[in-house]
Amino acid sequence: MSATEKKEPILSVKNVKKHFDVGGKKILKAVDGISFDIYPGETLGLVGESGCGKSTVGRTLIRLYNATSGEVSFKGKNVHQLKGKELKQLNRSMQMIFQDPYASLNPRMKVMDIIAEGIDIHGLNGKKREDRVIELLETVGLNKSHASRFPHEFSGGQRQRIGIARALAVEPDFIIADEPISALDVSVQAQVVNLMKKLQRERGLTYLFIAHDLSMVKYISDRVGVMYLGNLVELADSDEMYDNPLHPYTQALLSAVPIADPSLKNERERVILKGDVPSPIDPPSGCKFRTRCPQAMDICASTIPEWKEIKEKHFVACHLYN
Amino acid sequence: MSKILDVRDLHVSFHTYSGEVKAVRGVSFDVEKGQTLAIVGESGCGKSVTSQAIMKLILTPPGEYKHGEVLYNGKDLVKMSEKEMEQVRGKEIAMIFQDPMTSLNPTMTVGKQIVEGIIKHQKLSKAEAKEKAIEMLKLVGIPSPESRFTQYPHQFSGGMRQRAMIAIALSCNPNVLIADEPTTALDVTIQAQIMDLMKDLQARLGTSIILITHDLGVVAEAADRVVVMYAGKVVESGTIDEIFAEPRHPYTWGLMNSMPKLNQDRAEELSPIPGAPPDLLAPPKGCAFAARCKYAMKICQEVDPELTEHSKGHRVACWLEHPMAEAYRREAVEGRQSV
Amino acid sequence: MSTEKTYTPDLFEPIGQLDKRAEQLNRKQVGVWKDAWLRFKQNKGALLGLFLVLVIGLLAIFGPLINEYDWSTQNVTIKNQDTAVDGHYFGTDHAGRDLWQRVWYGAKVSLMIAFLAVFLDVIIGVTIGGISGYFGGRVDAIIQRFIEIIYSIPNLIIIILLIMLMEPGIWAIAISIAMTGWVPMSRIVRAQVLKLRSQEYVLAARTLGASHKRILLKHLIPNVIGPIIIAVTFSIPSAIFFEAFLSFIGLGLRPPEASLGVLISEGNGFMQLSPHNLIWPALVLSILMFAFNMIGDGLRDALDPRMKK
Numbered sequence: 021m022s023a024t025e026k027k028e029p030i031l032s033v034k035n036v037k038k039h040f041d042v043g044g045k046k047i048l049k050a051v052d053g054i055s056f057d058i059y060p061g062e063t064l065g066l067v068g069e070s071g072c073g074k075s076t077v078g079r080t081l082i083r084l085y086n087a088t089s090g091e092v093s094f095k096g097k098n099v100h101q102l103k104g105k106e107l108k109q110l111n112r113s114m115q116m117i118f119q120d121p122y123a124s125l126n127p128r129m130k131v132m133d134i135i136a137e138g139i140d141i142h143g144l145n146g147k148k149r150e151d152r153v154i155e156l157l158e159t160v161g162l163n164k165s166h167a168s169r170f171p172h173e174f175s176g177g178q179r180q181r182i183g184i185a186r187a188l189a190v191e192p193d194f195i196i197a198d199e200p201i202s203a204l205d206v207s208v209q210a211q212v213v214n215l216m217k218k219l220q221r222e223r224g225l226t227y228l229f230i231a232h233d234l235s236m237v238k239y240i241s242d243r244v245g246v247m248y249l250g251n252l253v254e255l256a257d258s259d260e261m262y263d264n265p266l267h268p269y270t271q272a273l274l275s276a277v278p279i280a281d282p283s284l285k286n287e288r289e290r291v292i293l294k295g296d297v298p299s300p301i302d303p304p305s306g307c308k309f310r311t312r313c314p315q316a317m318d319i320c321a322s323t324i325p326e327w328k329e330i331k332e333k334h335f336v337a338c339h340l341y342n
Numbered sequence: 343m344s345k346i347l348d349v350r351d352l353h354v355s356f357h358t359y360s361g362e363v364k365a366v367r368g369v370s371f372d373v374e375k376g377q378t379l380a381i382v383g384e385s386g387c388g389k390s391v392t393s394q395a396i397m398k399l400i401l402t403p404p405g406e407y408k409h410g411e412v413l414y415n416g417k418d419l420v421k422m423s424e425k426e427m428e429q430v431r432g433k434e435i436a437m438i439f440q441d442p443m444t445s446l447n448p449t450m451t452v453g454k455q456i457v458e459g460i461i462k463h464q465k466l467s468k469a470e471a472k473e474k475a476i477e478m479l480k481l482v483g484i485p486s487p488e489s490r491f492t493q494y495p496h497q498f499s500g501g502m503r504q505r506a507m508i509a510i511a512l513s514c515n516p517n518v519l520i521a522d523e524p525t526t527a528l529d530v531t532i533q534a535q536i537m538d539l540m541k542d543l544q545a546r547l548g549t550s551i552i553l554i555t556h557d558l559g560v561v562a563e564a565a566d567r568v569v570v571m572y573a574g575k576v577v578e579s580g581t582i583d584e585i586f587a588e589p590r591h592p593y594t595w596g597l598m599n600s601m602p603k604l605n606q607d608r609a610e611e612l613s614p615i616p617g618a619p620p621d622l623l624a625p626p627k628g629c630a631f632a633a634r635c636k637y638a639m640k641i642c643q644e645v646d647p648e649l650t651e652h653s654k655g656h657r658v659a660c661w662l663e664h665p666m667a668e669a670y671r672r673e674a675v676e677g678r679q680s681v
Numbered sequence: 682m683s684t685e686k687t688y689t690p691d692l693f694e695p696i697g698q699l700d701k702r703a704e705q706l707n708r709k710q711v712g713v714w715k716d717a718w719l720r721f722k723q724n725k726g727a728l729l730g731l732f733l734v735l736v737i738g739l740l741a742i743f744g745p746l747i748n749e750y751d752w753s754t755q756n757v758t759i760k761n762q763d764t765a766v767d768g769h770y771f772g773t774d775h776a777g778r779d780l781w782q783r784v785w786y787g788a789k790v791s792l793m794i795a796f797l798a799v800f801l802d803v804i805i806g807v808t809i810g811g812i813s814g815y816f817g818g819r820v821d822a823i824i825q826r827f828i829e830i831i832y833s834i835p836n837l838i839i840i841i842l843l844i845m846l847m848e849p850g851i852w853a854i855a856i857s858i859a860m861t862g863w864v865p866m867s868r869i870v871r872a873q874v875l876k877l878r879s880q881e882y883v884l885a886a887r888t889l890g891a892s893h894k895r896i897l898l899k900h901l902i903p904n905v906i907g908p909i910i911i912a913v914t915f916s917i918p919s920a921i922f923f924e925a926f927l928s929f930i931g932l933g934l935r936p937p938e939a940s941l942g943v944l945i946s947e948g949n950g951f952m953q954l955s956p957h958n959l960i961w962p963a964l965v966l967s968i969l970m971f972a973f974n975m976i977g978d979g980l981r982d983a984l985d986p987r988m989k990k
Contacts, residue, residue, distance in 0.1 A: 069532075082888050637695065
């Protein structure tokens with residue numbers, strides 16, 4: 021979205037760290053100093069393998085976790101210092117969609133009450149509660165008859181849309197979608213993605229879309245950030261990222277995605293990474309990716325690569341580009 | 343090519359407190375020697391039950407083999423006793439599962455778990471079995487196999503465990519390997535490693551593979567033939583090129599269209615399959631997919647279509663295949679391409 | 682297709698209206714509790730248990746209305762009758778009191794004590810377990826240490842002290858049973874809450890700005906009810922048994938008051954001459970224990986969250 025240029029960011033993340041004490045004097049550095057901005061109306065995709073800290077980023081932004089250090093400012097205010105009225109306002113304007121459609125809806129509540137939760141908490145009136153819920157159900161492609169049902173009667177895709185309706189009830193501007201489709205069957209993932217895109221068009225929502233499915237992320241995001249072991253390694257416009265990935269990790273990640281087209285099977289060159297992701301409790305020195313990097317150099321073990329803008333709007337942290 | 347496994351009209355049900363769940367409702371397919379057959383479908387379509395039924399791993403009760411046969415080299419596995427099956431499992435047909443965390447025994451060293459199978463099926467001494475196990479670990483690409491041999495599963499990472507599972511499965515040179523979502527729980531970079539490994543081993547050992555998955559990308563890269571399942575039935579089967587280049591069932595179209603293409607325009611909408619699969623406690627009278635099918639006709643709600651051969655080896659169960667629906671079918675195909 | 686001649690062209694009309702068709706819920710609408718009942722019904726033992734509890738419950742309430750005697754009037758002329766004559770269905774005891782009346786009156790008292798004790802268990806256990814699990818960290822650590830201290834004192838000592846302080850009566854016994862009985866309940870609730878508080882629906886409520894009170898009352902407690910009910914059905918028989926035990930060793934109700942424990946204790950003295958004095962109350966006690974345990978087993982299967990999809 022070219023309109024995002026030169027706008028003030030809606031959310032600005034500066035050198036945020038989130039460390040967990042895992043006992044025995046060990047510290048798990050789930051997020052280890054990341055910085056990025058999100059502009060109004062855009063979708064920023066955040067990808068990476070499990071354990072890279074992408075979900076922790078989302079939860080830290082919305083205050084489910086307190087940041088160990090660094091600053092998250094949302095609309096110019098430091099999220100982690102808000103209290104009282106301002107905190108309530110934050111709860112309304114920043115919302116979250118969760119990963120597991122089976123765990124994200126309270127099994128003992130009716131759909132009506134699930135969706136109306138935000139309305140009840142914030143005492144939003146104006147319209148009658150029931151009318152508002154029905155309107156939201158229709159927005160997400162369900163209807164009135166679904167309001168009196170319990171979550172276990174719905175399929176995964178339908179539940180996920182109920183979760184979206186719950187978030188929309190407080191009329192947020194910014195939504196963190198934490199792997200919203202990874203627990204869904206392929207055939208219904210698009211139900212959720214289409215809905216999210218429609219809502220963005222109609223309401224100008226801003227998204228942080230956390231996922232590990234790279235093809236879906238490319239489709240939904242304007243810009244994409246790639247994380248590895250608690251750090252961002254690359255950030256660029258999504259077309260640029262997919263056409264011209266710079267970081268060796270991004271290159272490997274993209275080439276590992278299986279493509280549903282047998283005719284391309286033999287044409288693709290694949291970078292198959294060796295080994296597994298190291299433990300975030302005791303990550304490698306220097307560049308954390310060096311242990312699996314096909315192009316690792318001596319400097320990678322000793323020095324942490326700098327986060328630099330190599331091209332316009334294309335950031336990367338890698339010694340190859342120094 | 344010869345058929346090594348031939349599944350004919352298999353029906354499997356589960357008896358629950360609220361009634362009989364007809365999980366597999368008449369599935370037929372065959373696997374040829376040295377080939378990879380992929381079974382794809384959404385969760386709950388019966389693909390995993392089918393694979394467990396081949397190995398006779400379904401507990402009865404609550405499960406029940408209602409009908410059909412599973413012919414392995416001409417012998418019907420469904421009729422075999424548990425004792426006879428023990429000789430088949432592991433030695434003739436082996437299986438790897440989705441979750442490498444729970445499919446290894448946490449209280450036994452990885453080496454011992456490999457050796458166990460080898461000693462059971464091949465008359466080798468302990469020392470020979472150990473040697474063979476280390477060789478298997480090396481084969482599946484586990485570094486320093488001698489020291490890994492004495493480690494426990496929790497000392498292995500997810501990808502390593504799946505490698506160890508493959509080592510166990512292949513240690514007795516089975517003719518058929520059933521891989522039930524072998525990479526679903528793994529990250530993409532690890533998934534690529536495991537798929538590569540499986541392809542490589544197949545080329546070397548000539549194993550036939552049944553690959554159960556929901557990921558069409560994995561299918562496209564690994565399979566020779568594809569069976570598409572929906573609500574306990576086969577709706578389409580054919581070679582990989584037939585299924586990807588000329589899919590004929592609206593459900594297969596739906597699966598293909600619901601994923602973004604490589605160069606998908608961001609302004610364009612994806613076309614998901616609306617709704618959700620039917621409840622197999624009370625499967626619908628007609629075609630199970632009719633409720634979610636854009637092209638459903640009256641007959642689809644009344645009569646379940648049979649699996650018919652469109653061209654040699656390419657079979658489809660859809661009323662659009664009927665001569666009376668020919669014009670409508672052409673219209674539908676055009677409509678699909680313009681989307 | 683071999684049967685194609687039987688189809689007419691109108692069957693091949695498209696039906697359209699995809700949007701309407703697809704979103705229809707194809708699952709039967711079964712409420713959470715109805716679902717549990719369907720599962721419970723499958724368990725024959727649990728149904729038998731439920732039936733027995735209902736029968737004994739009804740007899741405890743209405744049984745005394747069936748003959749014309751009452752539970753405390755003595756009639757020394759008909760001591761220790763072991764046959765049913767003159768409407769003394771269970772015979773009479775050593776003081777010539779009608780045993781039918783005494784057994785059902787005693788069963789009522791025993792059940793009241795058990796229900797009261799378990800009610801107190803739930804109130805204390807759920808509150809403390811809920812707070813401990815939900816807030817976690819320091820609060821949890823302090824509460825758990827406190828519980829360990831209480832639990833390490835033999836409960837008989839606590840009960841003897843309490844009974845000495847209070848008049849032995851229904852309340853005193855119920856409170857003494859509850860004094861230590863709440864601990865297992867609080868542990869169950871704590872474990873459940875610890876597990877549930879990181880569920881995504883609780884996180885969702887937090888991101889919406891829900892207060893602690895709202896999260897506890899709306900999201901956590903309703904989802905802990907299943908395990909609480911199971912624990913209750915297992916606590917009731919143990920409370921009944923404990924009451925009987927206390928009365929038997931002379932710490933509970935005292936004759937002429939009656940409870941199943943008192944009756945058994947009294948009957949014990951005449952076991953050789955008039956065993957019916959012991960047999961009837963012991964039989965009722967055993968059936969109650971058996972029945973509640975069967976119900977508990979059935980409920981555990983019916984409400985176990987692991988069984989749910």
